Amino acid sequence: MRRVIVIGGGAAGMAAAIQAAAKGNQVMLLEKNEKLGKKLFITGKGRCNLTNDCDMEDFFGHVMRNGKFLYSACYSFSNSQVVSFFEERGLVTKVERGGRVFPESDRSSDVIRVLQKALRDAGVSVRLEAEVVKVLLAPDGKGGRRSQVGGVILKDGTKIEAEAVVIATGGCSYTATGSDGDGYRFAEGLGHTVSVRRPSLVPMEAAEGWVRELQGLSLKNVTLRMKKGKKLLFEEFGEMLFTHYGVSGPLVLSASSVANDSIEHMPLRMEIDLKPALSPEQLDKRILRDFGGNQNRQFKNALQKLFPAKLIPIMVELSGIPSDKKVNEITREERGRLAGLIKALPITISRFRGFDEAIVTRGGVLVREVNPSTMESKLVQGLYFAGEVLDVDALTGGFNLQIAWSTGFLAGDSIA
Numbered sequence: 001m002r003r004v005i006v007i008g009g010g011a012a013g014m015a016a017a018i019q020a021a022a023k024g025n026q027v028m029l030l031e032k033n034e035k036l037g038k039k040l041f042i043t044g045k046g047r048c049n050l051t052n053d054c055d056m057e058d059f060f061g062h063v064m065r066n067g068k069f070l071y072s073a074c075y076s077f078s079n080s081q082v083v084s085f086f087e088e089r090g091l092v093t094k095v096e097r098g099g100r101v102f103p104e105s106d107r108s109s110d111v112i113r114v115l116q117k118a119l120r121d122a123g124v125s126v127r128l129e130a131e132v133v134k135v136l137l138a139p140d141g142k143g144g145r146r147s148q149v150g151g152v153i154l155k156d157g158t159k160i161e162a163e164a165v166v167i168a169t170g171g172c173s174y175t176a177t178g179s180d181g182d183g184y185r186f187a188e189g190l191g192h193t194v195s196v197r198r199p200s201l202v203p204m205e206a207a208e209g210w211v212r213e214l215q216g217l218s219l220k221n222v223t224l225r226m227k228k229g230k231k232l233l234f235e236e237f238g239e240m241l242f243t244h245y246g247v248s249g250p251l252v253l254s255a256s257s258v259a260n261d262s263i264e265h266m267p268l269r270m271e272i273d274l275k276p277a278l279s280p281e282q283l284d285k286r287i288l289r290d291f292g293g294n295q296n297r298q299f300k301n302a303l304q305k306l307f308p309a310k311l312i313p314i315m316v317e318l319s320g321i322p323s324d325k326k327v328n329e330i331t332r333e334e335r336g337r338l339a340g341l342i343k344a345l346p347i348t349i350s351r352f353r354g355f356d357e358a359i360v361t362r363g364g365v366l367v368r369e370v371n372p373s374t375m376e377s378k379l380v381q382g383l384y385f386a387g388e389v390l391d392v393d394a395l396t397g398g399f400n401l402q403i404a405w406s407t408g409f410l411a412g413d414s415i416a
């Protein structure tokens, strides 16, 4: 029986602790907060999108960084095994749009309750308000060729010895939940390399003042494109939202995950195709039809069928067509300008919002220094990593929690 310390009572840490205990180890879970799963509690807007129901091969298509590294982990504890784990313990789940799995109760607290009970049943000793400040190596010699982990030191100075330590401290977004980057420091202190961290799945700020006037407007069924110079970085159909600083919503979050490679090349150009279902020719016909029924009206009063009310004054201004011009006086060239704007409404992205608004952290402990079959460090024996502290991240839809469950499970399972 090995003494195992798991640092971090989030999704990955709880999964690791439960599985390490199931393998017969003596497990202590250390969480710096006064309760477990603070971030888990706010996931999915408090409903916890705990995984995605997709085929596991499709799953990897939603992983943005180092998907291959996750193969063993995700096949050791797949999405269907995650659902079974919770269902067997009394949590009824449901599948929503895009394969998103939620508890039927729509309460993330029910997910946390299942985990707490599983920890108790497995005999894990949980210590709350226990902040780890250092991970220790064992005195020389114990680990042979590689150095061997020795335990941890808590903030109050307590030293706890262990033969295995799992670092499951999360990323560095939404720091109020406790995930404030300690794990990166521990990893670096033990000789690991940590890649540059960037906020991902994060809203963006726009340079144009008119964007702020659209605050609260949600656009459905649009196509969003992100460009660096002429290079297309991202193009997808869906839904987005205007805010008091710029843009947010599902499409924007996904775009951030792709475009954050280009963060040094700001500003980036965003284009919104407001009528993606129409070709330029079809759109011209559509505009002509709308104008046909409004021949003697002013331009600004002839757009109700084309755009939501809030967007009309902006489109009028950006089109450069005088707002009081009679529709029957609008030239073909002016109509072309309006159509161009509809197909590619340009927004200048000046910056991404910060970590406190990012759903995940991009970057982390380099996966090439971690064994993908066990989650054990290749540098320090008995040291394991799980969850967002690793340099892995995925799109929204339950994929990030699946990564946390899978890597946590595999780390725990490998400690025998």
Ligand SMILES: Cc1cc2nc3c(=O)[nH]c(=O)nc-3n(C[C@H](O)[C@H](O)[C@H](O)COP(=O)(O)OP(=O)(O)OC[C@H]3O[C@@H](n4cnc5c(N)ncnc54)[C@H](O)[C@@H]3O)c2cc1C
Pocket (backbone or CB within 6 Å): 007, 008, 009, 010, 011, 012, 013, 030, 031, 032, 033, 036, 037, 038, 039, 040, 042, 043, 044, 045, 048, 049, 050, 051, 130, 131, 132, 133, 168, 169, 170, 171, 173, 174, 177, 178, 179, 180, 181, 182, 183, 358, 359, 360, 386, 387, 388, 389, 397, 398, 399, 400, 401, 402, 404
């Ligand atoms: C608002 C929001 C909504 C989200 N919604 C979803 C969703 O619906 N579905 C989805 O798949 N993903 C979602 N995510 C992402 C997902 O929550 C994370 O990817 C996931 O929680 C990472 O799990 P983790 O266990 O690695 O880290 P965390 O959940 O961050 O847990 C790390 C834990 O370690 C503790 N800790 C840190 N340092 C120390 C230390 N020194 N000593 C002791 N303890 C320490 C922290 O207090 C924390 O409890 C969301 C994220 C946010 C911010």
